[in-house]
Amino acid sequence: KAGVTQTPRYLIKTRGQQVTLSCSPISGHRSVSWYQQTPGQGLQFLFEYFSETQRNKGNFPGRFSGRQFSNSRSEMNVSTLELGDSALYLCASSLVLAGDTDTQYFGPGTRLTVL
Amino acid sequence: SQKIEQNSEALNIQEGKTATLTCNYTNYSPAYLQWYRQDPGRGPVFLLLIRENEKEKRKERLKVTFDTTLKQSLFHITASQPADSATYLCALDRGNKLVFGAGTILRVKS
Numbered sequence: 661k662a663g664v665t666q667t668p669r670y671l672i673k674t675r676g677q678q679v680t681l682s683c684s685p686i687s688g689h690r691s692v693s694w695y696q697q698t699p700g701q702g703l704q705f706l707f708e709y710f711s712e713t714q715r716n717k718g719n720f721p722g723r724f725s726g727r728q729f730s731n732s733r734s735e736m737n738v739s740t741l742e743l744g745d746s747a748l749y750l751c752a753s754s755l756v757l758a759g760d761t762d763t764q765y766f767g768p769g770t771r772l773t774v775l
Numbered sequence: 776s777q778k779i780e781q782n783s784e785a786l787n788i789q790e791g792k793t794a795t796l797t798c799n800y801t802n803y804s805p806a807y808l809q810w811y812r813q814d815p816g817r818g819p820v821f822l823l824l825i826r827e828n829e830k831e832k833r834k835e836r837l838k839v840t841f842d843t844t845l846k847q848s849l850f851h852i853t854a855s856q857p858a859d860s861a862t863y864l865c866a867l868d869r870g871n872k873l874v875f876g877a878g879t880i881l882r883v884k885s
Contacts, residue, residue: 693872693873695875702875702876702877702878703819703864703875704875705874708872716872718872750819752818763809763821763824764809764821764873765821766818766819766820767818768816768817768818769816769817769818771816
């Protein structure tokens with residue numbers, strides 16, 4: 661079974677631009693969560709989607725948004741990029757609600773650099 | 776607010792020894808706790824889950840304990856190998872989402 665895939669793997673943008681990251685969960689997994697990982701803040705929860713609905717949201721500004729499609733694939737968008745948005749963005753999928761007793765499977769991440 | 780603390784300094788041990796990593800938390804009583812391993816440039820990989828009513832869980836060379844009174848989990852790797860070198864993250868459930876600790880870097884030297 662193929663794992664979680666994320667595209668692109670690396671991205672360089674400049675301040676003020678916007679970016680869209682994509683995540684394909686493991687086949688059959690309906691929950692997709694997004695995390696931001698930085699050296700200073702560690703792994704922080706952005707949001708979680710289940711059956712095309714956002715079920716949980718972390719403490720990030722409205723510039724961070726996401727969506728999930730009927731095939732469970734998910735995208736996250738960051739608008740008006742800031743230098744502080746430079747991070748590794750990780751997507752994780754699970755069979756049921758993320759954070760439940762079900763295991764989360766992480767993708768390799770997208771490394772975003774904002775110049 | 777909820778706080779999760781893991782050893783901030785890297786743990787350096789000799790091959791063959793037992794590595795013990797600590798995860799402490801405050802202001803919350805999680806129903807379960809998970810441990811993940813993360814290698815540089817890669818996403819975390821799930822290792823073990825332990826529930827609040829379980830004291831100990833084992834998987835091959837790995838052992839996790841969960842003390843809800845002390846609000847602490849210990850993660851042990853016995854007979855450690857250089858290949859065990861990685862960052863280890865603990866994560867607590869927080870109402871349908873996971874909250875991660877900052878992680879502890881483990882270095883196993885041969």
